[in-house]
Amino acid sequence: MNRTLRIGTRGSALALAQTGHVADQLRAAGANVEIVTISTPGDRSHAPIAEIGIGVFTSALRDALANGEIDVAVHSYKDLPTARDPRLSLAAVPPREDPRDALVARDNLTLGELPQGARVGTGSPRRAAQLDALGLGIEVVPLRGNVDTRIRKVTDGELDGVVLARAGLARLGRTAEITETLEPIQMLPAPAQGALAVECRVDDVDAEHLLQSTLDDSASRAAVASERALLAALEAGCSAPVGALADVVEDLSDEGTVVLRLSLRGVMATEDGDLLRASATGDLTAAEELGRALAAELLDLSGHATASPARRS
Numbered sequence: 001m002n003r004t005l006r007i008g009t010r011g012s013a014l015a016l017a018q019t020g021h022v023a024d025q026l027r028a029a030g031a032n033v034e035i036v037t038i039s040t041p042g043d044r045s046h047a048p049i050a051e052i053g054i055g056v057f058t059s060a061l062r063d064a065l066a067n068g069e070i071d072v073a074v075h076s077y078k079d080l081p082t083a084r085d086p087r088l089s090l091a092a093v094p095p096r097e098d099p100r101d102a103l104v105a106r107d108n109l110t111l112g113e114l115p116q117g118a119r120v121g122t123g124s125p126r127r128a129a130q131l132d133a134l135g136l137g138i139e140v141v142p143l144r145g146n147v148d149t150r151i152r153k154v155t156d157g158e159l160d161g162v163v164l165a166r167a168g169l170a171r172l173g174r175t176a177e178i179t180e181t182l183e184p185i186q187m188l189p190a191p192a193q194g195a196l197a198v199e200c201r202v203d204d205v206d207a208e209h210l211l212q213s214t215l216d217d218s219a220s221r222a223a224v225a226s227e228r229a230l231l232a233a234l235e236a237g238c239s240a241p242v243g244a245l246a247d248v249v250e251d252l253s254d255e256g257t258v259v260l261r262l263s264l265r266g267v268m269a270t271e272d273g274d275l276l277r278a279s280a281t282g283d284l285t286a287a288e289e290l291g292r293a294l295a296a297e298l299l300d301l302s303g304h305a306t307a308s309p310a311r312r313s
C-alpha cells in the first residue's frame with residue numbers, strides 16, 4: 001500500500017503514547033503513516049464521566065474517521081461504547097497490556113497498609129464499589145483528570161492514594177510510581193482495560209487488511225470480546241458498575257491435545273453496594289456467548305439479591 005495512512009488520536013499524553021506505539025509498528029511493517037490529533041469534548045470538560053457519558057472521548061474520533069479526515073482511529077478499548085458503529089470496522093486489537101488496576105499511594109503504602117479513613121481518589125464507580133467492599137475503612141474521593149493530574153494529588157498531599165489502570169502508567173513509562181498492583185481477586189478491571197481498539201472505515205479493505213495483519217492479536221481480541229459482551233448484556237438490564245476479566249488458559253481436549261480456553265470472571269455492584277461475583281470458562285471461538293452467559297448468571301444473582309425479603313447479612 002503506498003498511500004499515507006492518517007492515524008487519529010486524542011491529544012492526551014496517554015493517547016499520544018499509545019498511538020505512537022501503533023504508528024511505530026505500522027512503520028516497521030513498511031507503511032507510511034502520519035499522526036493527526038483530534039480534540040474531543042471529553043478532553044475539554046471536567047465534569048464526572050458518569051454525567052457526560054461514555055463515548056465523550058471516542059465519538060469525535062469516530063466521526064473524523066467516518067468522514068475521511070483520518071484513516072485509522074486508535075482508542076483505549078474500554079472507553080468505547082458497547083454499541084458497534086456500523087460505519088467502522090474493528091480492524092485490530094493489539095496484544096493487551098497488563099489489565100490490572102494499580103494503586104499509587106504516599107510513602108510507598110499498599111491498600112492494606114493505608115490507615116482507617118485514608119482518602120483514595122477514583123472517578124470510577126466500579127473501582128469505588130470494589131474499594132468499599134474490601135472493608136478497609138478507606139474513604140473514596142471522586143476524582144477526574146489525566147494521569148498526571150491524578151498522581152499529583154498524591155504527591156501534593158491532597159490524597160493518600162489514587163487507583164489507576166496499570167496499562168496507562170505502563171504506556172507513559174510511570175510504573176515505578178505504582179505502590180501496589182491490585183490482584184483481580186480484589187479488584188476486577190473494567191471490561192477491555194489495557195487493550196486498544198484500532199478502527200478503520202468499514203469499506204477500507206486495504207487499511208483493514210494491513211492493520212489486522214500487522215497489529216491484531218487473536219487471544220487479546222477474544223478475551224476482550226467476552227468481557228465486552230458481558231458488559232453489553234448487563235447494560236441492557238441495569239446500570240450498575242461492572243468489572244470483568246478474561247484470561248486465556250490452556251486446557252486438555254478429550255483427545256489429550258492442548259487447547260486454549262477463556263476463563264472469564266465478572267463482578268457487579270448491587271444498589272446497596274454489595275458485590276455479586278461469578279465466573280465461567282468457554283471456547284475461545286465462542287467468546288461473546290461466554291460473556292452473555294456470565295451476564296445472565298449475574299443478573300439472576302441480582303434478582304435473588306433484591307427479591308429476597310428475608311435477606312440478612
Ligand SMILES: NCc1[nH]cc(CCC(=O)O)c1CC(=O)O
Nearest residue numbers: 076079164165167168193194195
Ligand atoms: N477512562 C480513562 C482511561 N482510559 C484508558 C485508560 C488506561 C489505559 C487502558 O485501560 O487501556 C484510562 C485511565 C485509567 O483508567 O486510569
